[in-house]
Amino acid sequence: xxxxxxxxxxxxxxxxxxxxxxxxxxxxxxxxxxxxxxxxxxxxxxxxxxxxxxxxxxxxxxxxxxxxxxxxxxxxxxxxxxxxxxxxxxxxxxxxxxxxxxxxxxxxxxxxxxxxxxxxxxxxxxxxxxxxxxxxxxxxxxxxxxxxxxxxxxxxxxxxxxxxxxxxxxxxxxxxxxxxxxxxxxxxxxxxxxxxxxxxxxxxxxxxxxxxxxxxxxxxxxxxxxxxxxxxxxxxxxxxxxxxxxxxxxxxxxxxxxxxxxxxxxxxxxxxxxxxxxxxxxxxxxxxxxxxxxxxxxxxxxxxxxxxxxxxxxxxxxxxxxxxxxxxxxxxxxxxxxxxxxxxxxxxxxxxxxxxxxxxxxxxxxxxxxxxxxxxxxxxxxxxxxxxxxxxxxxxxxxxxxxxxxxxxxxxxxxxxxxxxxxxxxxxxxxxxxxxxxxxxxxxxxxxxxxxxxxxxxxxxxxxxxxxxxxxxxxxxxxxxx
Amino acid sequence: xxxxxxxxxxxxxxxxxxxxxxxxxxxxxxxxxxxxxxxxxxxxxxxxxxxxxxxxxxxxxxxxxxxxxxxxxxxxxxxxxxxxxxxxxxxxxxxxxxxxxxxxxxxxxxxxxxxxxxxxxxxxxxxxxxxxxxxxxxxxxxxxxxxxxxxxxxxxxxxxxxxxxxxxxxxxxxxxxxxxxxxxxxxxxxxxxxxxxxxxxxxxxxxxxxxxxxxxxxxxxxxxxxxxxxxxxxxxxxxxxxxxxxxxxxxxxxxxxxxxxxxxxxxxxxxxxxxxxxxxxxxxxxxxxxxxxxxxxxxxxxxxxxxxxxxxxxxxxxxxxxxxxxxxxxxxxxxxxxxxxxxxxxxxxxxxxxxxxxxxxxxxxxxxxxxxxxxxxxxxxxxxxxxxxxxxxxxxxxxxxxxxxxxxxxxxxxxxxxxxxxxxxxxxxxxxxxxxxxxxxxxxxxxxxxxxxxxxxxxxxxxxxxxxxxxxxxxxxxxxxx
Numbered sequence: 001x002x003x004x005x006x007x008x009x010x011x012x013x014x015x016x017x018x019x020x021x022x023x024x025x026x027x028x029x030x031x032x033x034x035x036x037x038x039x040x041x042x043x044x045x046x047x048x049x050x051x052x053x054x055x056x057x058x059x060x061x062x063x064x065x066x067x068x069x070x071x072x073x074x075x076x077x078x079x080x081x082x083x084x085x086x087x088x089x090x091x092x093x094x095x096x097x098x099x100x101x102x103x104x105x106x107x108x109x110x111x112x113x114x115x116x117x118x119x120x121x122x123x124x125x126x127x128x129x130x131x132x133x134x135x136x137x138x139x140x141x142x143x144x145x146x147x148x149x150x151x152x153x154x155x156x157x158x159x160x161x162x163x164x165x166x167x168x169x170x171x172x173x174x175x176x177x178x179x180x181x182x183x184x185x186x187x188x189x190x191x192x193x194x195x196x197x198x199x200x201x202x203x204x205x206x207x208x209x210x211x212x213x214x215x216x217x218x219x220x221x222x223x224x225x226x227x228x229x230x231x232x233x234x235x236x237x238x239x240x241x242x243x244x245x246x247x248x249x250x251x252x253x254x255x256x257x258x259x260x261x262x263x264x265x266x267x268x269x270x271x272x273x274x275x276x277x278x279x280x281x282x283x284x285x286x287x288x289x290x291x292x293x294x295x296x297x298x299x300x301x302x303x304x305x306x307x308x309x310x311x312x313x314x315x316x317x318x319x320x321x322x323x324x325x326x327x328x329x330x331x332x333x334x335x336x337x338x339x340x341x342x343x344x345x346x347x348x349x350x351x352x353x354x355x356x357x358x359x360x361x362x363x364x365x366x367x368x369x370x371x372x373x374x375x376x377x378x379x380x381x382x383x384x385x386x387x388x389x390x391x392x393x394x395x396x397x398x399x400x401x402x403x404x405x406x407x408x409x410x411x412x413x414x415x416x417x418x419x420x421x422x423x424x425x426x427x428x429x430x431x432x433x434x435x436x437x438x439x440x441x442x443x444x445x446x447x448x449x450x451x452x453x454x455x456x457x458x459x460x461x462x463x464x465x466x467x468x469x470x471x472x473x474x475x476x477x478x479x480x481x482x
Numbered sequence: 483x484x485x486x487x488x489x490x491x492x493x494x495x496x497x498x499x500x501x502x503x504x505x506x507x508x509x510x511x512x513x514x515x516x517x518x519x520x521x522x523x524x525x526x527x528x529x530x531x532x533x534x535x536x537x538x539x540x541x542x543x544x545x546x547x548x549x550x551x552x553x554x555x556x557x558x559x560x561x562x563x564x565x566x567x568x569x570x571x572x573x574x575x576x577x578x579x580x581x582x583x584x585x586x587x588x589x590x591x592x593x594x595x596x597x598x599x600x601x602x603x604x605x606x607x608x609x610x611x612x613x614x615x616x617x618x619x620x621x622x623x624x625x626x627x628x629x630x631x632x633x634x635x636x637x638x639x640x641x642x643x644x645x646x647x648x649x650x651x652x653x654x655x656x657x658x659x660x661x662x663x664x665x666x667x668x669x670x671x672x673x674x675x676x677x678x679x680x681x682x683x684x685x686x687x688x689x690x691x692x693x694x695x696x697x698x699x700x701x702x703x704x705x706x707x708x709x710x711x712x713x714x715x716x717x718x719x720x721x722x723x724x725x726x727x728x729x730x731x732x733x734x735x736x737x738x739x740x741x742x743x744x745x746x747x748x749x750x751x752x753x754x755x756x757x758x759x760x761x762x763x764x765x766x767x768x769x770x771x772x773x774x775x776x777x778x779x780x781x782x783x784x785x786x787x788x789x790x791x792x793x794x795x796x797x798x799x800x801x802x803x804x805x806x807x808x809x810x811x812x813x814x815x816x817x818x819x820x821x822x823x824x825x826x827x828x829x830x831x832x833x834x835x836x837x838x839x840x841x842x843x844x845x846x847x848x849x850x851x852x853x854x855x856x857x858x859x860x861x862x863x864x865x866x867x868x869x870x871x872x873x874x875x876x877x878x879x880x881x882x883x884x885x886x887x888x889x890x891x892x893x894x895x896x897x898x899x900x901x902x903x904x905x906x907x908x909x910x911x912x913x914x915x916x917x918x919x920x921x922x923x924x925x926x927x928x929x930x931x932x933x934x935x936x937x938x939x940x941x942x943x944x945x946x947x948x949x950x951x952x953x954x955x956x957x958x959x960x961x962x963x964x
Contacts, residue, residue, distance in 0.1 A: 110828075110832065113642070113835055116639065117641050117642070128639065131634060131637070131638055134637050134638075136633040136634055136636075136637050137633060139637060140629040140630055140633045140636055140637070141630065143625075143626075143629050143636075143844060144625075144626040144627070144629055144630050145626070147622040147625050147626055148622055148623065148626050151618040151619060151622045152613060152618055153815070154618075154622055154625075154813075154815060155613070155616050155618050155621060155622070155812075155813040155814070155815050155816065156613055156616075156813075156814060156815045157598065157610065157809075157814040157815055158815060159599050160595070160599070189838075190672055190817075190838040190841075190842065191838050191839055193836065193837060193838050193839055194837060194838040197836075197837050197838070201708065205710075206688045206710065219836065222832075222836040223836050223837075226683065226832075226833060226836055226837075228687075228688065327639075327839075330637075331636075331637040331638075332637070332638060332639040332839075333635070333636060333637050333638045333639055333640060333840075333842065333843035333844070334637065334842055334843070334844065335672075335838060335839070335840065335841065335842040335843075336842075346592075350592065350704075350708075351708060353595055354675065354679075354701065354704040354705050354708055355675060355676060355679050355705075355708075356671075356672040356673050356675050356676040356679070356817060357673055357675055357809075357814075357817070358815075358817065359672075359817065359842075360672065360815065360816055360817040360818075360841075360842040360844075360845050361815035361816070361817075362625060362815070362816065362842075362844055362845060363842050363844060363845075
């Protein structure tokens with residue numbers, strides 16, 4: 001009896017001890033000593049520095065892992081994950097009217113796109129990468145040398161499919177996304193937007209309907225408008241992505257020609273579909289022979305230990321058209337993206353050849369060499385860490401400066417922070433006021449063909465900086481004022 | 483009376499004398515001493531070398547000008563024009579059924595496009611420039627230096643409209659095409675095909691009809707098929723271009739959403755519309771507020787003294803969308819073209835931004851610098867001369883090797899030679915036979931939505947070489963055999 005009690009006390013003490021260690025490390029994370037993406041001291045260092053047993057150090061780290069504060073990476077150590085303010089909730093799954101809707105875009109789209117070209121604006125709108133995090137020096141040197149070495153190839157039309165060494169490199173990269181792809185199955189495009197456009201041309205006719213996530217990437221809505229394709233908006237969970245039950249209902253109710261999804265770090269919510277959901281999504285569509293157009297452009301910018309798979313990884317019937325590009329990671333100005341179109345390859349290739357013959361050769365050469373050097377993966381490791389820090393800092397600023405009751409998503413990758421303002425709020429009006437003060441962001445209604453999400457806005461965390469912090473403060477102030 | 487007769491005799495002798503001189507020069511042209519594009523001896527040299535009076539030399543040259551053998555260029559001298567065999571006629575204006583026709587392309591198109599990627603083929607099909615006539619060395623060096631100097635600009639998204647210094651250079655070049663254009667009115671595209679695609683998106687809806695030249699550039703037919711647009715084929719004169727009376731009739735009979743024309747060195751006929759026809763074309767369409775989509779891609783590759791104006795030069799109401807690119811003159815692989823869309827600018831810009839955001843930056847930088855250096859005009863002078871020689875040589879080979887009764891066009895610019903075989907002939911069958919022997923050309927039926935022109939074929943004179951001469955002989959032999 002006595003012995004039993006003393007064992008319990010001992011256990012309690014131990015529990016307190018590893019909790020104490022965990023709390024100390026948490027403080028170091030919260031005060032910025034260790035930031036998102038940083039490696040924290042090893043278990044052995046904690047054992048020595050904090051004078052606790054190795055077991056206690058291990059248990060402390062396990063606790064931190066359970067709390068989602070850190071993550072182990074094999075053969076590397078423990079890393080800080082992005083941490084979103086606890087005082088601030090995640091938005092709910094939206095309610096959506098899932099009837100086919102023709103699209104008519106407002107002029108706000110043009111304003112947002114034009115903001116990008118305005119050097120005096122604080123750019124929290126368009127999801128561009130931070131220019132300082134592009135490999136400017138190295139990539140330009142490689143381009144410079146590559147065209148001098150391959151003078152003839154540089155100037156001539158390449159194959160419609162694109163520069164072969166680049167397709168080989170992309171096939172290698174796709175392994176990490178769970179995809180085993182023959183370079184012959186890849187078509188290089190002028191960015192991801194063109195890849196998606198080609199996918200739509202290959203799978204839909206004017207008047208057709210496409211099922212999309214809601215909220216959805218507004219560039220997609222513009223593409224659908226251009227090709228007179230209707231949308232069926234499917235509610236999307238801010239953490240787990242498209243709600244499969246809702247999609248299933250919609251498939252039963254409406255003729256759907258294709259489904260568009262952004263399974264990894266969706267724009268705007270940043271949601272990432274669990275593996276099992278991706279598998280079910282692909283299967284559910286395959287049963288009805290409906291193509292899935294996947295946008296995987298943020299797949300490489302994940303903040304956790306491993307790259308989430310692309311939905312393409314579960315494609316056994318060639319029905320997934322997977323689209324991506326190097327515009328977020330390497331060089332938006334190079335306009336190099338790609339599509340793995342599965343059974344739609346010949347249609348996509350035909351549309352590509354008719355629309356612009358091929359993608360410009362010199363940028364493809366440069367990117368192929370950059371990848372072959374191993375430069376890409378090194379570069380990715382670096383920017384992942386920095387973007388995780390940026391999005392954490394931006395979430396913190398939103399918590400600090402936005403009205404009480406504001407909610408934000410907790411993305412595990414990408415740059416997009418989706419913010420829900422307490423009702424009533426009018427983010428279009430907020431955009432106009434912010435715009436007058438030289439700040440651009442994307443108001444919520446642009447992410448829906450039915451102009452929902454009037455109390456939401458999307459922020460580009462890639463552009464986090466001191467100036468951006470002031471801009472967040474200004475938006476918060478304006479939101480409270482409205 | 484006696485005096486009168488002796489004056490007549492004298493005149494006759496004189497006539498004989500300058501005719502003799504002219505004939506001697508003609509022989510030198512025919513035997514290849516002076517080839518198309520070459521400068522021939524000055525009047526003063528003829529006077530000295532042939533020991534005739536200056537007046538006789540001048541008259542001889544006037545006679546040669548009247549015969550279309552040479553042409554004076556101000557402050558420069560006399561130049562040999564391309565000369566087509568006299569024994570061989572020009573095809574007639576085709577008879578065309580001008581009812582709106584939906585397009586369904588045959589698989590031959592894919593074959594032709596795939597031939598391009600086959601290094602073992604003799605390429606007389608796709609109208610690519612001769613790789614040896616591209617400024618490989620210089621343009622790559624400029625690109626190489628430009629991206630090292632502008633590391634940031636090279637990697638970032640540029641304006642949707644494209645790199646401004648390039649638009650300034652294009653505006654300067656367009657002066658020679660009779661167009662006074664603000665760089666702000668120009669949108670850079672991924673080649674001319676994309677420019678035309680954007681023009682179609684900006685002016686037509688699926689189901690609409692577009693009036694086109696007949697025979698017409700087959701890539702256009704593929705674009706129209708992709709966007710479900712019908713064609714109304716308008717007979718086109720092999721020398722003067724689209725027959726305006728026929729166009730007028732068609733405009734009265736059918737609702738036409740846009741007209742597509744290739745006023746300078748049309749594909750496939752090589753026809754060039756006289757200034758007055760261009761003016762009337764623009765006016766006729768403007769009266770009905772119908773947009774004209776102009777393809778001016780060969781405008782800079784003229785064989786005579788002056789650049790023919792673009793139809794855009796006559797556009798007073800912003801209804802002409804003028805498209806072109808550097809793919810025929812500088813670097814097909816760079817994918818840099820442009821459109822001057824007139825009043826459709828915001829629609830074209832929107833479609834561009836939605837479809838692929840912008841054109842790749844590095845190739846634009848390189849071309850802008852190449853043009854600013856004056857390198858472009860020097861380069862053009864050189865290739866014009868060489869292409870004139872190539873097309874002359876190819877015409878001669880067709881005369882020599884093709885069956886009696888064959889007709890060819892006499893293009894004054896571009897690379898395209900349009901050949902009419904004596905009836906009955908089946909150019910699709912001919913293509914298949916030639917293809918088996920490693921030769922590609924484009925059979926006539928591909929230039930019509932109604933598969934007309936079954937006894938025609940298009941040859942790319944840019945690829946003239948010894949091997950091409952053998953290929954022409956083979957095609958001629960096969961044609962006779964069929």
